[in-house]
Amino acid sequence: MDLGEVNHQRIKTNGVWLHVVEKGSGPLVLLLHGFPEFWYSWRHQITFLASHGYHVVAPDLRGCGDSDSPLSPSSYTVLHLAGDLVGLLDYFGEQQAFVVGHDWGAVLGWHLSLLRPDRIKGLMALSVPYFPRDPVAKAIESFRERFGDGFYISQFQEPGRAERAFARYDYLTVMKKFFLINKTDLLVAPGGMEIIDHLQTPAVLPPWITEEELQVYADKFEESGFTGALNYYRAMDLNWELSAPWQGAKVTVPTKCIVGDKDIGFRRLSYKGICARRHFQRFGA
Structure with a gap:
């Protein structure tokens, strides 16, 4: 895809170098993957938003792409990640930004809205709604009790385990297994099986992504490895500990949450029930 003229740069923020792509001018929009x-x-949203009068900044979050990748999971807490984003706002001389996050980017957006609501004009969270902190049980303990050791997040906890399992496949196959998941239930592998082995590799690609685009992801993760990205999961219990002061805090910034009815966990995690507290609208068939 031709993105036109975009600016690639590396920015020092919060003790790490982040690679960012930016385009356009106007109000700042952060896109978090x-x-x-x-x-x-x-890639599609960068050009669209820039053409509609926004200054679009899409960083490689720490541990991913061409950004620095600290080795320790303790360097991937939501406090570190929120600090990275505040540093980006400071670098661009902006007091506030619109924040759009998908998956872990949505988790980061939710936490930034709790930690520094003064820096957010509005939040759009995709695929992951806001889950309030459990006052009693740590995240991984709760996941294991509810979903067992085959749950993908449970399997990602042991350093090196997922990396070794992924290494049995080429990088393109790993990308296909994750990007083309067609399950709406939770990702739980049968006993004795790794989640990467449980995921299927579709023979036919959907119309929204090409083989060449998947190869871009494969090439990038072949360069960076998966450890940095997996460390987000390995810091979840530490996030639980560090977020205790915000127990019971409410998200107060203007927010829109979009969850597809074919997203992983849509039914099991009662996403509709969460959204229905204010407003729930279904699009499509």
Whole structure:
């Protein structure tokens, strides 16, 4: 896809170098990707938003793409990640930004809205709604009790385990397995099986992505490896500990949450029930 003229740069923020892609001028919009992704996931939105009068900035979040990738999971807490984003706003001389996040990018957007609501004009969260902090159970303990050891997040906890399992496949196949998931239930592997082995590799691609685009992701993760991206999951219990002061805090910034009815966990995690507290609208068939 031809993105036209975009600016690639590396910015020092919060002790790490982040690679960012930017285009356009006007109000600042931060586009935050998920797993396993990097800025390229926003290739369609970058040009569209820039052409409609926005200054669009799509970073490779720490651990991903061409940004720095600290080795320790303790460097991937929501406090670190929120600090990275505040540093980007400061670098561009902006007090506030519109924040759009998908998957882990949505998680980061939710936490930034709690930690620094003064820096957000509005939040759009895709695929992941806001889940309030459990006052009693740590995240991984809760996941294991509810979904077992075959749950993908449970499997991602052990350093090196997922990396070794992924290495049994070429990078393009790994990308296809994650990007083309067609399950609406939770990603839980049968006993004794790794989640990457449980995921299928579709023979036919959907119309929204090409083999060449998937190869872009494969090439980038072949360069960076998966450890940085997996460390987001490995910091979840630490996030639970560090977020205790915000127990019971409410999201107060203007927010829109969009969850597809074919998203993973849509039914099992009662996304509709969460959205219905204010407003729930279904699009499509």
